[in-house]
Amino acid sequence: MTATTSTTESRTATASGTAPDARFATARQVADAVLFEGYVLYPYRASAAKNRMRWQFGVLVPPAWAPAHEEHTFQRTEVLLEPRGAATLSLELRFLHAQRRTVQQACMDGTFEEVAELHLADRVLVPWDEGAEERVEVSVTVAELAGAEALFPFARPAREEVEPVLDAEGRTVGRLVRRTERVSGLLRLSAAELDGPYRVLKLAAVVENTSSWVPDDSSATREEALPRSLVAAHLLLGLSSGSFLSMTDPPEWAKGAVASCENRHTWPVLAGEPGRADVVLSSPIILEDHPAIAPESAGAMYDATEIDEILALRTAALTDQEKREARGTDPRAAAVIDLADSMPPEVLERLHGAVRGLRDITGEPGAGAEDPAALFRPETPWWDPAGADPVEPAPDHVTVDGVRVGVGSRVVLRPGLRRTDAQDLFLQGRTALVEAVLHDVDGGVHLAVTVEGDPGADIRREQGRFLYFQPDEVTPGEQA
Incomplete structure (x- = not known):
């Protein structure tokens, strides 16, 4: 069995240089929306009240802080699978690692002082908690998990990074200082074969925060715990041979076994391309099987179609000063602002709505052969008063x-x-x-x-x- 780790800087490869599981590509689009749910909300400015209470989903806090604050330190996923042959389980744990960003302004004597705002021509930089995407990847044969628990500890070190801030002429006017606390965790995997007409295993995957951080006193706030937490934690599971069973719509013979599964603070659904059952996404947000991002969605606003339209219109209506602050809040917020500003009318129009399916309401075989759409278009729309029955009004x-x-x-x-x-x-x-x-x-x-x-x-x-x-x-x- 192997385990590797990577961060957002190496999204296309693991630490060992091996290409990630291609089966996760489609599921990862939805997982990204889960990962960044509530990360930065419209109007995308740090000063907005809704952006001051963040990190709501899938937060696994340090064990020493959790008991007094009723937050979770672990997630438990249980799902049924039907492996074939020497099947291998690929697992990807993804989470955000909160890092504190402070803003410093350059002084005349060459030193720097911390400030609440640093004004540039195109943005206003402010203190902000950023989220660095982290990933832990595990590959293990299903046979290795049968009857035994496999443990995969992982950790991210504390670090400090400094980024210079330059003005339009290339002069240093300040710097951003990012500080990250150490975070550590443990991934537990086990599988047990169930009695029944078919060979079915119950897989258990537990993610734990094992941070040794202890708050100085009982008044420690959530803001102190978050840099040591696993934020928006979720799992991607893939089978090299075989399939998972749906937890929301299992076959009749498996309903009892599905009901016996214990899922705590997360919920697994079939993911990937429709019709496939070799990938599961287990997330802190309840989804349906084979969730997908609407194809009309033009960018990572982390919503879908109708809401994308509203967000795009409202974002375009922000004042220049509001856009400067949004751009200085976070690179992802800046990307949304740029997307809204550059969205051509034909793309915005696509967000207004889409027809996902049609049905024949004429009842006439062969009708509309020259115009296939006529099969689905009544002569009088249902919403037109002219289509109402004039003989008997509604009581x-x-x-x-x-x-x-x-x-x-x-x-x-x-x-x-x-x-x-x-x-x-x-x-x-x-x-x-x-x-x-x-x-x-x-x-x-x-x-x-x-x-x-x-x-x-x-x-x-x-x-x-x-x-x-x-x-x-x-x-x-x-x-x-």
Whole structure:
């Protein structure tokens, strides 16, 4: 078995110079979005409140700091696999290593002093916590893991780096000082064969923070713990021969074994190209099998299509001063600003939406042979009032428990768990007044209501901002 380590400076090769597992290429695109989820948020400036509480997903903190702060020191992934022959397991642990960046200004006597801001022509440099991408790669045969636990310790040393800051004329006007604390961890791998009709193994992969750092006192903050933490930690797993079983949609015979798997602070899904089952992404963000970045997404805004459009438009609307601060916050923020500024109209238009699938609504074989799109285009769109049935208008009432309910009726709200949200649950048992009975294009009925006793009910009526419930989520109330 072998283990190598690498950092973001060597993304295309391991420390030993071996090309990384090509099967991870597609999955790594999604993994990048996981890695940088919440890293720097619009408006991409360090001064924004939302960018002052960062590093929320997959943070594995030092053991000495975790107990008093209810944060995690480990992740545990369990997944089922069906290896074939002398199968080899390739594993890639990825995480961010937080490093503190301070800004210093050059003095007349040749020394440097720390400052809150350093203004340049194109950016404003400010103190910031950067994230250096780290990677631990392991290769081990499945046979080596059967009945035995394999341990792979890893560490990143403390270091300090200095980067000079030059003005437009090439003169040194300051410098950036980056300080990184030592971080260490342990990767535990084991596999056990399960009883059943087929040869199936349960693989366990545990990632632990083993930092020996101990805070000086109980008042130590999260900011002190983060440089010793594994941030946004997640795993990529690949089989050279064989396949993994889906944890969200397993075959019937494997459902019991899947239910017995213990996944803590992470969740594994099939990744890579659709139809393949030889790669798994285990991330702190719950995903579906074969997640993918929308092909319309023009760059690493770390979102998808519709949100990309909003971010691009809002970013383009930032003032020049705001863009200067964003560019000075982080190189990734600067890349987003440059992307938004340079995005041509035809690319922005692609972000507006995309058709992922079509269905034949004509029911006529051979229709539209000269124009294939005609098979999917009705003569009158469903949203056009001209397409509505003019003979029988939608009823303005609905029958609930044998009682006619319409505009002005009182109902008691009984929101169910099937399709409600947390806010609706607070209205359980409250009396409401029906303001409208609405019908959607699929034949569903919705009751628009205002809650009695709500001081904002009159405003809701004026603005048409009602709460909506389906008939089976209410019971008739006492009528006035």
